Amino acid sequence: MKLTSVTTDGPCWVELGTTDPVAARAFYRELFGWREDDAARPADGDYVQMLLEDTPVAAISPRYGPRQPTAWTVSFAVADADATAARVEKAGGSLLKEPTDxxxxxxxxxxxDPSHAVFILWQARTFKGAGVFNEPGSLGWVELVTRDPSGALAFYPAVFDWSVSPSDYYTQWGVAGQDFGGMPMTDDRSPEAPSYWLPYFSCADADLTVSRAVALGADVLVPASGMPGGRRTAVLRDPQGAAFAVYHAPPVG
Known part of the structure; x- marks a missing residue:
């Protein structure tokens, strides 16, 4: 991801809703070196910010209802949550929770979105979002996995001020001239397959991170594989069932 700080219409935060927040926090502490922001946590089981050293990078909380899947959710920074929510509905999406302070x-x-991939709109006041991107243990990319790529190409630019760089195989999303995510252009997913946003966390060594995750109880959904430019990625499922990806890119220059 080329964004290095919170940018309007770009990803600004990720949070995990899970069946066992205590176990999930232990897993990600061991995997990424996160620690809990004890000062911001009223009690065990509540919404807890996770820090990389002293910088917020993510949150882990219980699910808010029995029908909520165990999953990571990506937040996008917006200047006006109400106006953006209205654009979501106008473009054919839906609101699961109306704008709330x-x-x-x-x-x-x-x-x-119209294929039911869930995301959050965040209009910042005192809390801007993640304080670091692209460093090991922090958000490095976001990817839309959808059964309707064509619909997504119409929906998201109507909601956000995104640039779109499409190809036959993969579309890249950008904002302010900087790419931050993408979307596989496959159309071979079954109609029942869920659509979702997948966070990629940067790491110093993708293979080592996968091995560590497996030792901690994770499953490998897509093994570590190389990409152009020396990049290496893998997709994992944590012990509670939430999918996430890891991403290593060699230094530029």
Missing amino acids: VLDHGRFAVAA
């Missing part, structure tokens, strides 16, 4: 931290809405 979170104390003085910001205002958010939970939305879904």
